[in-house]
Amino acid sequence: MPGPDATTPDTPEAADTGATAPDRDGAARPPAPSPSRRTLLRALTAVPASALLLGELPGLAGTAAAAAPPSGSATRYTIVPFPNSDDGTVNVYQSDDATDFRLVRASAYTPPTGRIRDASVLRHTDGFYYLTYTTRTWQDPSTTIGFARSADRVGWTFLYDHTVPVANLSRAWAPEWFVDADGSVNVIVSCSTTDNEWNFVPYRLRATNSSLTSWSSPVALAGIGANHIDTFVVRIGSTYHAFPKNETTKYIEYATASGLTGPYTIRRTGDWAGWGGTREGPALVRLDNGAWRMFFDGYGDGGYYYSDSHDTFATWTAPRRLPGVSGTARHFTPVKETVAGGPSLPTGVTRSFRSANFPTRYWQQQSSPADLAVVSSSSTAAQKQAAAFAVVPGLADANGFSFRDASGRYLRHWDFRARFDANDGSAVFARDATFVARTGTASGSVRFESYNYPGYYLRHYDYQLRVDPADATDLFRQDSSFVPVTAWA
Secondary structure, eight states: OOOTTSSSOSSTTTOOOOTTOEEETTEEOOOOOOOOOOOOOSSOOOOOTTBOOTTTSTTOOOSSOOOOOOTTEEEEEEEOOEETTOTTOEEEEEESSSSSOEEEEEEEEOOSSSOOEEEEEEEOTTSOEEEEEEOSOTTSOBOEEEEEEESSSSSEEEEEEEEOOOTTEEEEEEEEEEEOTTOOEEEEEEEEETTEEEEEEEEEEEBSSTTSOOBOOOEEOTTTOSSEEEEEEEEETTEEEEEEEETTTOOBOEEEESSTTOOOEEEEOSSTTSOOSSOEEEEEEEOTTSOEEEEEEETTTTEEEEEEESSTTSOOOOOEEOTTTTTTEESBOOEEEEEEOOOOOOSSEEEEEEESSSTTEEEEEOSSBEEEEEOOTTSOHHHHHTTOEEEEEOSSOTTSEEEEOTTSOEEEEETTEEEEEOOOOOHHHHHHTOEEEEEOSSTTOEEEEESSSTTEEEEEETTEEEEEEOOSOHHHHHHTOEEEEEOOO
Protein backbone atom coordinates (compact mmCIF):
# COMPACT_ATOMS: atom_id res chain seq x y z
CA MET A 1 0.00 0.00 0.00
CA PRO A 2 1.26 3.53 -0.63
CA GLY A 3 2.18 5.47 2.47
CA PRO A 4 -0.25 8.10 3.77
CA ASP A 5 2.18 10.80 2.69
CA ALA A 6 1.55 9.80 -0.92
CA THR A 7 -1.91 10.50 -2.38
CA THR A 8 -4.32 10.20 0.53
CA PRO A 9 -2.82 11.77 3.66
CA ASP A 10 -4.65 12.34 6.92
CA THR A 11 -5.95 15.77 5.98
CA PRO A 12 -9.38 17.39 6.20
CA GLU A 13 -9.70 17.25 2.43
CA ALA A 14 -9.54 13.47 2.52
CA ALA A 15 -11.24 12.84 5.84
CA ASP A 16 -14.66 11.22 6.04
CA THR A 17 -16.93 13.45 8.13
CA GLY A 18 -19.66 10.87 8.74
CA ALA A 19 -22.25 13.65 8.93
CA THR A 20 -25.26 13.00 11.17
CA ALA A 21 -25.21 9.24 10.69
CA PRO A 22 -27.08 7.37 13.44
CA ASP A 23 -25.08 5.30 15.90
CA ARG A 24 -27.90 3.89 17.97
CA ASP A 25 -31.47 3.01 17.20
CA GLY A 26 -31.70 5.60 14.44
CA ALA A 27 -30.85 8.53 16.73
CA ALA A 28 -28.74 11.02 14.86
CA ARG A 29 -25.46 12.02 16.44
CA PRO A 30 -23.51 15.21 15.85
CA PRO A 31 -21.24 15.17 12.79
CA ALA A 32 -17.87 13.60 13.43
CA PRO A 33 -15.34 16.36 14.09
CA SER A 34 -13.51 17.40 10.94
CA PRO A 35 -9.87 18.14 11.81
CA SER A 36 -8.62 21.64 11.09
CA ARG A 37 -5.96 22.12 8.44
CA ARG A 38 -2.85 20.91 10.14
CA THR A 39 0.71 21.09 8.92
CA LEU A 40 1.81 18.06 10.90
CA LEU A 41 4.93 16.60 9.30
CA ARG A 42 4.51 12.91 8.66
CA ALA A 43 8.24 12.33 8.55
CA LEU A 44 8.85 13.29 12.16
CA THR A 45 12.32 14.48 12.99
CA ALA A 46 13.83 12.64 15.94
CA VAL A 47 14.13 14.66 19.13
CA PRO A 48 17.60 14.36 20.68
CA ALA A 49 17.95 11.85 23.49
CA SER A 50 19.18 14.70 25.64
CA ALA A 51 15.93 16.64 25.21
CA LEU A 52 14.50 17.83 28.49
CA LEU A 53 11.70 16.11 30.32
CA LEU A 54 9.73 19.24 31.12
CA GLY A 55 7.26 19.26 33.95
CA GLU A 56 8.77 17.13 36.66
CA LEU A 57 11.64 19.64 36.55
CA PRO A 58 10.94 22.39 34.00
CA GLY A 59 13.99 23.11 31.89
CA LEU A 60 16.05 20.16 33.12
CA ALA A 61 17.94 18.28 30.42
CA GLY A 62 16.94 14.65 30.60
CA THR A 63 18.95 11.61 29.68
CA ALA A 64 16.37 9.66 27.68
CA ALA A 65 13.98 10.34 24.84
CA ALA A 66 10.30 10.77 25.60
CA ALA A 67 8.18 7.64 25.57
CA ALA A 68 4.68 6.51 26.32
CA PRO A 69 4.16 5.59 29.99
CA PRO A 70 4.91 1.96 30.86
CA SER A 71 2.10 -0.46 31.58
CA GLY A 72 0.36 0.38 34.85
CA SER A 73 1.55 3.99 34.77
CA ALA A 74 0.00 7.13 33.35
CA THR A 75 1.13 10.52 32.15
CA ARG A 76 -0.40 13.38 34.11
CA TYR A 77 -0.41 17.03 33.11
CA THR A 78 -1.59 19.57 35.69
CA ILE A 79 -2.51 23.19 35.03
CA VAL A 80 -3.59 25.84 37.56
CA PRO A 81 -5.15 28.70 35.55
CA PHE A 82 -7.10 31.66 36.83
CA PRO A 83 -10.59 31.77 35.33
CA ASN A 84 -11.51 34.38 32.76
CA SER A 85 -14.15 35.72 35.14
CA ASP A 86 -12.03 36.08 38.29
CA ASP A 87 -8.30 36.72 38.78
CA GLY A 88 -8.64 36.30 42.54
CA THR A 89 -8.50 32.50 42.49
CA VAL A 90 -7.27 29.53 40.45
CA ASN A 91 -8.76 26.22 39.35
CA VAL A 92 -6.89 22.91 39.10
CA TYR A 93 -7.23 20.73 36.00
CA GLN A 94 -5.49 17.54 34.96
CA SER A 95 -5.14 15.57 31.75
CA ASP A 96 -3.43 12.37 30.63
CA ASP A 97 -2.84 13.60 27.08
CA ALA A 98 -2.32 17.41 27.33
CA THR A 99 -5.52 17.90 25.31
CA ASP A 100 -8.54 16.79 27.34
CA PHE A 101 -8.25 18.64 30.67
CA ARG A 102 -10.78 17.88 33.40
CA LEU A 103 -11.55 20.02 36.41
CA VAL A 104 -10.10 18.62 39.66
CA ARG A 105 -11.07 21.49 41.94
CA ALA A 106 -12.58 24.91 41.35
CA SER A 107 -11.28 27.83 43.42
CA ALA A 108 -8.48 25.62 44.70
CA TYR A 109 -6.39 28.52 45.99
CA THR A 110 -7.14 32.12 46.86
CA PRO A 111 -4.23 34.20 48.18
CA PRO A 112 -4.79 36.06 51.45
CA THR A 113 -4.31 39.42 49.71
CA GLY A 114 -4.00 40.65 46.14
CA ARG A 115 -4.75 38.62 43.06
CA ILE A 116 -3.38 35.46 41.38
CA ARG A 117 -2.60 35.49 37.68
CA ASP A 118 -0.22 33.61 35.38
CA ALA A 119 0.43 30.72 37.80
CA SER A 120 3.36 28.43 37.02
CA VAL A 121 3.56 25.08 38.83
CA LEU A 122 6.66 23.04 39.78
CA ARG A 123 7.13 19.62 41.35
CA HIS A 124 10.17 20.20 43.55
CA THR A 125 12.73 17.67 44.79
CA ASP A 126 11.13 17.74 48.25
CA GLY A 127 7.97 16.17 46.76
CA PHE A 128 5.86 19.31 47.15
CA TYR A 129 4.26 21.32 44.37
CA TYR A 130 4.99 25.04 44.23
CA LEU A 131 3.15 27.88 42.55
CA THR A 132 4.63 31.21 41.60
CA TYR A 133 2.30 33.88 40.27
CA THR A 134 1.55 37.51 39.52
CA THR A 135 0.09 39.17 42.64
CA ARG A 136 -1.87 42.11 41.22
CA THR A 137 -4.32 42.71 38.40
CA TRP A 138 -2.88 44.15 35.21
CA GLN A 139 -4.05 47.72 35.89
CA ASP A 140 -2.16 48.04 39.21
CA PRO A 141 1.54 48.34 40.03
CA SER A 142 2.88 44.94 41.09
CA THR A 143 6.32 44.73 42.71
CA THR A 144 6.00 41.22 44.15
CA ILE A 145 5.53 37.67 42.93
CA GLY A 146 3.65 35.16 45.08
CA PHE A 147 4.50 31.65 46.21
CA ALA A 148 2.25 28.82 47.45
CA ARG A 149 2.82 25.13 48.21
CA SER A 150 0.78 21.92 48.00
CA ALA A 151 1.28 18.28 48.86
CA ASP A 152 -1.31 17.05 46.35
CA ARG A 153 -1.76 19.81 43.68
CA VAL A 154 -5.28 20.43 45.00
CA GLY A 155 -5.03 22.04 48.43
CA TRP A 156 -2.65 25.02 48.48
CA THR A 157 -1.04 26.99 51.31
CA PHE A 158 0.19 30.54 50.90
CA LEU A 159 3.94 30.88 51.57
CA TYR A 160 4.96 34.50 50.96
CA ASP A 161 5.12 37.38 48.50
CA HIS A 162 8.63 38.14 47.28
CA THR A 163 9.55 41.73 46.38
CA VAL A 164 11.56 41.64 43.16
CA PRO A 165 14.59 43.90 43.73
CA VAL A 166 14.66 45.79 40.44
CA ALA A 167 15.32 49.52 40.81
CA ASN A 168 12.22 51.67 40.25
CA LEU A 169 10.15 48.54 39.62
CA SER A 170 6.62 49.14 38.39
CA ARG A 171 5.38 45.64 37.56
CA ALA A 172 6.65 42.06 37.96
CA TRP A 173 4.55 39.75 35.82
CA ALA A 174 4.22 36.16 34.66
CA PRO A 175 6.91 34.35 36.71
CA GLU A 176 7.91 30.97 35.23
CA TRP A 177 9.80 28.15 36.91
CA PHE A 178 12.95 26.91 35.23
CA VAL A 179 15.18 24.12 36.61
CA ASP A 180 18.60 24.07 34.99
CA ALA A 181 20.85 21.11 34.24
CA ASP A 182 22.74 21.61 37.50
CA GLY A 183 19.49 21.31 39.47
CA SER A 184 19.32 25.00 40.31
CA VAL A 185 15.78 26.35 40.58
CA ASN A 186 15.11 29.62 38.77
CA VAL A 187 12.21 31.93 38.09
CA ILE A 188 12.01 33.92 34.86
CA VAL A 189 9.93 37.06 35.46
CA SER A 190 8.97 40.01 33.24
CA CYS A 191 9.64 43.40 34.86
CA SER A 192 8.95 47.02 33.93
CA THR A 193 10.09 50.22 35.63
CA THR A 194 8.28 53.40 36.59
CA ASP A 195 9.73 55.43 33.71
CA ASN A 196 7.90 53.15 31.25
CA GLU A 197 5.45 50.89 33.06
CA TRP A 198 4.48 48.88 29.95
CA ASN A 199 8.01 48.19 28.69
CA PHE A 200 8.96 44.77 30.05
CA VAL A 201 12.32 42.98 30.21
CA PRO A 202 12.82 39.32 31.27
CA TYR A 203 14.92 38.66 34.39
CA ARG A 204 16.19 35.55 36.11
CA LEU A 205 15.97 34.95 39.86
CA ARG A 206 17.83 31.94 41.25
CA ALA A 207 16.85 30.18 44.48
CA THR A 208 19.66 30.29 47.03
CA ASN A 209 18.25 27.60 49.29
CA SER A 210 16.40 24.33 48.80
CA SER A 211 13.26 25.57 50.55
CA LEU A 212 12.78 28.20 47.82
CA THR A 213 12.49 31.05 50.30
CA SER A 214 15.59 33.04 49.36
CA TRP A 215 16.45 34.43 45.94
CA SER A 216 19.43 35.95 44.16
CA SER A 217 19.48 39.44 42.70
CA PRO A 218 17.71 39.58 39.33
CA VAL A 219 19.77 39.29 36.14
CA ALA A 220 18.34 40.44 32.82
CA LEU A 221 18.25 37.91 29.99
CA ALA A 222 20.63 39.58 27.54
CA GLY A 223 19.73 39.78 23.87
CA ILE A 224 15.96 39.45 24.14
CA GLY A 225 15.63 43.17 24.67
CA ALA A 226 13.03 45.53 26.03
CA ASN A 227 9.31 45.32 25.37
CA HIS A 228 9.21 41.53 25.60
CA ILE A 229 6.94 39.77 28.09
CA ASP A 230 5.95 36.26 29.15
CA THR A 231 9.33 34.73 28.28
CA PHE A 232 9.30 30.93 28.55
CA VAL A 233 12.58 28.97 28.36
CA VAL A 234 13.37 25.29 27.77
CA ARG A 235 16.76 23.66 27.50
CA ILE A 236 17.68 20.94 24.98
CA GLY A 237 21.22 19.66 25.22
CA SER A 238 23.42 22.73 25.64
CA THR A 239 21.01 25.18 23.99
CA TYR A 240 18.44 27.38 25.73
CA HIS A 241 15.32 28.09 23.69
CA ALA A 242 13.33 31.18 24.68
CA PHE A 243 9.82 32.13 23.54
CA PRO A 244 9.03 35.76 24.47
CA LYS A 245 6.05 37.79 23.33
CA ASN A 246 6.99 41.01 21.52
CA GLU A 247 4.68 43.64 22.99
CA THR A 248 5.09 45.90 19.96
CA THR A 249 4.14 43.39 17.28
CA LYS A 250 2.00 41.13 19.56
CA TYR A 251 3.71 38.01 18.14
CA ILE A 252 5.49 35.25 20.06
CA GLU A 253 9.14 35.20 18.97
CA TYR A 254 11.90 32.59 19.22
CA ALA A 255 15.47 33.02 20.49
CA THR A 256 18.38 30.77 21.44
CA ALA A 257 21.43 31.05 23.68
CA SER A 258 24.19 28.90 25.17
CA GLY A 259 23.38 30.07 28.71
CA LEU A 260 20.21 30.77 30.64
CA THR A 261 20.88 34.50 30.95
CA GLY A 262 22.10 34.78 27.36
CA PRO A 263 23.13 36.48 25.28
CA TYR A 264 20.14 35.33 23.20
CA THR A 265 19.85 35.68 19.46
CA ILE A 266 16.36 36.31 18.15
CA ARG A 267 15.85 33.65 15.45
CA ARG A 268 12.23 34.10 14.42
CA THR A 269 9.95 37.13 14.46
CA GLY A 270 6.52 38.11 13.15
CA ASP A 271 4.04 35.34 12.39
CA TRP A 272 6.86 32.84 11.83
CA ALA A 273 4.99 29.84 13.25
CA GLY A 274 1.51 30.62 11.91
CA TRP A 275 -0.01 31.27 15.35
CA GLY A 276 -1.20 34.77 14.50
CA GLY A 277 -0.95 37.88 16.65
CA THR A 278 -2.46 38.85 19.99
CA ARG A 279 -1.07 35.66 21.52
CA GLU A 280 0.68 35.58 24.89
CA GLY A 281 1.66 33.36 27.80
CA PRO A 282 3.53 30.70 25.80
CA ALA A 283 4.28 27.54 27.81
CA LEU A 284 5.87 24.37 26.44
CA VAL A 285 5.71 20.74 27.48
CA ARG A 286 7.13 17.62 25.87
CA LEU A 287 4.56 15.04 24.80
CA ASP A 288 4.93 11.29 25.14
CA ASN A 289 5.86 10.89 21.46
CA GLY A 290 8.75 13.36 21.73
CA ALA A 291 6.94 16.29 20.13
CA TRP A 292 6.75 19.67 21.85
CA ARG A 293 3.42 21.28 22.60
CA MET A 294 3.01 25.00 23.15
CA PHE A 295 -0.01 26.39 24.93
CA PHE A 296 -0.81 30.08 24.58
CA ASP A 297 -3.50 32.54 25.57
CA GLY A 298 -5.38 34.01 22.60
CA TYR A 299 -6.40 37.06 24.58
CA GLY A 300 -7.42 38.89 21.39
CA ASP A 301 -10.29 36.48 20.72
CA GLY A 302 -10.75 34.97 24.20
CA GLY A 303 -9.59 31.48 23.21
CA TYR A 304 -6.82 29.25 24.54
CA TYR A 305 -4.74 27.37 21.98
CA TYR A 306 -2.14 24.69 21.49
CA SER A 307 0.28 23.93 18.67
CA ASP A 308 2.81 21.10 18.26
CA SER A 309 6.32 20.90 16.84
CA HIS A 310 7.82 17.58 15.76
CA ASP A 311 11.13 18.99 14.52
CA THR A 312 12.51 20.92 17.50
CA PHE A 313 10.69 24.20 16.83
CA ALA A 314 11.34 24.55 13.08
CA THR A 315 7.69 24.09 12.12
CA TRP A 316 4.42 23.97 14.05
CA THR A 317 0.95 22.59 13.52
CA ALA A 318 -1.91 25.00 12.95
CA PRO A 319 -3.19 26.25 16.32
CA ARG A 320 -6.26 24.53 17.74
CA ARG A 321 -8.49 25.68 20.58
CA LEU A 322 -7.93 23.64 23.71
CA PRO A 323 -11.24 21.83 24.25
CA GLY A 324 -13.00 22.17 27.55
CA VAL A 325 -10.96 25.09 28.93
CA SER A 326 -10.68 27.50 25.99
CA GLY A 327 -12.68 30.60 26.83
CA THR A 328 -12.54 29.77 30.54
CA ALA A 329 -8.87 29.41 31.52
CA ARG A 330 -6.27 32.16 31.34
CA HIS A 331 -2.44 32.06 31.28
CA PHE A 332 -1.12 28.80 32.75
CA THR A 333 1.95 26.57 32.69
CA PRO A 334 1.67 22.76 32.77
CA VAL A 335 3.61 20.35 34.94
CA LYS A 336 4.09 16.85 33.53
CA GLU A 337 4.57 13.71 35.60
CA THR A 338 4.48 9.94 35.24
CA VAL A 339 2.28 8.48 37.97
CA ALA A 340 1.02 5.06 39.03
CA GLY A 341 -2.45 3.83 38.19
CA GLY A 342 -2.51 3.82 34.41
CA PRO A 343 -4.03 1.08 32.25
CA SER A 344 -2.34 -2.32 32.05
CA LEU A 345 -2.60 -4.20 28.79
CA PRO A 346 -0.49 -7.34 28.39
CA THR A 347 1.23 -7.87 25.06
CA GLY A 348 1.80 -11.16 23.32
CA VAL A 349 -1.83 -12.15 23.78
CA THR A 350 -4.91 -12.08 21.56
CA ARG A 351 -7.88 -9.97 22.63
CA SER A 352 -11.21 -8.72 21.39
CA PHE A 353 -12.11 -5.10 22.06
CA ARG A 354 -15.66 -4.35 23.20
CA SER A 355 -17.19 -0.90 23.02
CA ALA A 356 -17.68 0.55 26.51
CA ASN A 357 -21.00 2.16 25.58
CA PHE A 358 -22.22 -0.37 22.96
CA PRO A 359 -21.39 -3.61 24.80
CA THR A 360 -22.65 -5.97 22.09
CA ARG A 361 -20.25 -4.45 19.56
CA TYR A 362 -16.55 -5.14 19.02
CA TRP A 363 -13.72 -4.06 16.78
CA GLN A 364 -13.98 -6.10 13.63
CA GLN A 365 -11.81 -6.14 10.54
CA GLN A 366 -13.96 -5.89 7.41
CA SER A 367 -11.71 -6.31 4.37
CA SER A 368 -9.35 -3.43 5.18
CA PRO A 369 -11.44 -0.89 7.16
CA ALA A 370 -12.17 -1.56 10.81
CA ASP A 371 -15.75 -1.36 12.06
CA LEU A 372 -17.73 -1.81 15.26
CA ALA A 373 -19.81 -4.91 14.65
CA VAL A 374 -22.17 -7.04 16.73
CA VAL A 375 -20.41 -10.26 17.70
CA SER A 376 -21.97 -12.98 19.81
CA SER A 377 -21.78 -16.68 20.51
CA SER A 378 -24.01 -17.27 17.47
CA SER A 379 -21.64 -15.40 15.12
CA THR A 380 -19.80 -17.44 12.52
CA ALA A 381 -16.25 -18.59 13.06
CA ALA A 382 -15.10 -16.08 10.44
CA GLN A 383 -16.88 -13.23 12.20
CA LYS A 384 -15.31 -14.19 15.50
CA GLN A 385 -11.87 -14.48 13.92
CA ALA A 386 -12.29 -11.01 12.41
CA ALA A 387 -12.87 -9.62 15.92
CA ALA A 388 -9.70 -11.08 17.46
CA PHE A 389 -6.38 -9.20 17.44
CA ALA A 390 -2.90 -9.85 18.71
CA VAL A 391 -1.71 -7.13 21.10
CA VAL A 392 1.96 -6.38 20.50
CA PRO A 393 4.39 -3.66 21.63
CA GLY A 394 3.98 -0.50 19.61
CA LEU A 395 5.93 -0.46 16.36
CA ALA A 396 7.10 3.11 17.05
CA ASP A 397 7.29 2.94 20.86
CA ALA A 398 7.45 -0.29 22.80
CA ASN A 399 5.49 1.29 25.66
CA GLY A 400 2.64 1.89 23.23
CA PHE A 401 0.57 -0.76 21.48
CA SER A 402 -0.01 -2.12 18.01
CA PHE A 403 -2.75 -4.52 16.95
CA ARG A 404 -2.34 -7.31 14.38
CA ASP A 405 -5.05 -9.37 12.71
CA ALA A 406 -4.85 -13.06 11.89
CA SER A 407 -3.34 -12.36 8.46
CA GLY A 408 -0.50 -10.29 9.93
CA ARG A 409 -1.83 -6.86 8.97
CA TYR A 410 -1.75 -4.01 11.47
CA LEU A 411 -4.40 -1.57 12.60
CA ARG A 412 -3.37 1.92 11.48
CA HIS A 413 -5.04 5.23 10.60
CA TRP A 414 -5.45 6.51 7.05
CA ASP A 415 -7.65 9.47 6.14
CA PHE A 416 -8.65 9.36 9.83
CA ARG A 417 -10.23 5.93 9.30
CA ALA A 418 -8.91 2.87 11.12
CA ARG A 419 -7.91 0.11 8.73
CA PHE A 420 -5.65 -2.92 8.50
CA ASP A 421 -2.61 -2.85 6.20
CA ALA A 422 0.56 -4.84 5.76
CA ASN A 423 3.58 -3.36 7.50
CA ASP A 424 5.78 -1.74 4.85
CA GLY A 425 8.63 -1.27 7.30
CA SER A 426 8.56 2.53 7.13
CA ALA A 427 8.76 4.89 10.09
CA VAL A 428 5.52 6.49 8.89
CA PHE A 429 3.69 3.16 9.04
CA ALA A 430 5.12 2.39 12.48
CA ARG A 431 3.81 5.68 13.86
CA ASP A 432 0.43 5.29 12.13
CA ALA A 433 0.08 1.84 13.71
CA THR A 434 1.11 2.78 17.26
CA PHE A 435 -1.35 3.87 19.94
CA VAL A 436 -0.82 5.07 23.50
CA ALA A 437 -3.10 3.60 26.18
CA ARG A 438 -5.08 6.05 28.32
CA THR A 439 -7.62 5.22 31.00
CA GLY A 440 -11.17 4.80 29.66
CA THR A 441 -14.50 5.89 31.06
CA ALA A 442 -15.78 2.47 32.19
CA SER A 443 -14.14 0.04 34.58
CA GLY A 444 -11.47 -1.93 32.75
CA SER A 445 -11.76 0.17 29.61
CA VAL A 446 -8.90 1.77 27.70
CA ARG A 447 -8.69 4.67 25.27
CA PHE A 448 -6.12 4.52 22.48
CA GLU A 449 -4.49 7.78 21.47
CA SER A 450 -2.79 8.07 18.08
CA TYR A 451 0.97 8.15 18.55
CA ASN A 452 1.67 10.64 15.79
CA TYR A 453 -1.52 12.68 16.10
CA PRO A 454 -1.52 13.56 19.82
CA GLY A 455 -5.02 14.22 21.12
CA TYR A 456 -6.63 12.06 18.39
CA TYR A 457 -8.25 8.80 19.51
CA LEU A 458 -9.61 5.60 18.10
CA ARG A 459 -13.36 6.04 18.45
CA HIS A 460 -16.51 4.65 16.89
CA TYR A 461 -18.85 6.74 14.79
CA ASP A 462 -21.65 5.35 12.63
CA TYR A 463 -20.29 1.92 13.69
CA GLN A 464 -16.96 2.69 12.03
CA LEU A 465 -13.61 2.96 13.78
CA ARG A 466 -12.05 6.36 13.20
CA VAL A 467 -9.24 8.51 14.59
CA ASP A 468 -10.72 11.85 15.65
CA PRO A 469 -9.61 14.74 17.88
CA ALA A 470 -10.79 14.74 21.48
CA ASP A 471 -13.46 17.37 22.15
CA ALA A 472 -13.63 17.13 25.98
CA THR A 473 -17.20 15.78 25.95
CA ASP A 474 -18.39 12.74 27.86
CA LEU A 475 -19.85 11.31 24.66
CA PHE A 476 -16.49 11.36 22.90
CA ARG A 477 -14.78 9.81 25.91
CA GLN A 478 -17.36 7.01 25.93
CA ASP A 479 -17.15 6.49 22.17
CA SER A 480 -13.36 6.16 22.46
CA SER A 481 -13.37 3.70 25.38
CA PHE A 482 -12.96 -0.02 24.73
CA VAL A 483 -12.73 -3.01 27.05
CA PRO A 484 -10.10 -5.68 26.20
CA VAL A 485 -11.76 -9.08 26.72
CA THR A 486 -11.05 -12.71 26.01
CA ALA A 487 -10.75 -13.12 22.28
CA TRP A 488 -13.69 -14.50 20.36
CA ALA A 489 -11.28 -16.69 18.43
